[in-house]
Amino acid sequence: MRRRGVTPDAGVIRAGLEERRRTLEDQVRALSEHDPAESANLQFGKRIGDGTAYAIERMTGAYQARTLYQTITQIDTALDRLRDGTYGTCQGCGEAIPTERLEAVPWTTLCVGCASRPSTRR
Numbered sequence: 003m004r005r006r007g008v009t010p011d012a013g014v015i016r017a018g019l020e021e022r023r024r025t026l027e028d029q030v031r032a033l034s035e036h037d038p039a040e041s042a043n044l045q046f047g048k049r050i051g052d053g054t055a056y057a058i059e060r061m062t063g064a065y066q067a068r069t070l071y072q073t074i075t076q077i078d079t080a081l082d083r084l085r086d087g088t089y090g091t092c093q094g095c096g097e098a099i100p101t102e103r104l105e106a107v108p109w110t111t112l113c114v115g116c117a118s119r120p121s122t123r124r
């Protein structure tokens with residue numbers, strides 16, 4: 003049974019964050035190694051006219067890589083905060099972030115209220 007308001011074990015959180023970070027790094031690597039135009043020539047040489055689709059795929063890949071990288075940065079911040087003991091405290095209002103939110107988004111630095119606010123006051 004998990005109780006509300008109890009800080010989850012830091013070691014468990016760290017392991018979860020580091021595992022997630024590795025997964026994301028693998029995904030970024032896969033996206034950057036994957037060259038749609040190259041594989042198009044190798045695998046789909048006969049299908050001329052798919053170039054546009056591959057161009058879109060490539061842009062999507064770049065966008066995905068950027069999004070993934072942002073999450074990696076957030077995970078790094080969460081790991082830092084775990085080290086200095088500020089993990090689980092909202093950077094917006096200084097209140098404890100609910101455990102359910104940390105479980106859903108372990109690298110978050112804001113509570114739901116602050117995250118949904120357009121501008122966050124410190």
Ligand SMILES: [Zn+2]
Binds near residue numbers: 092093096097112113
């Ligand atoms: Zn807050």
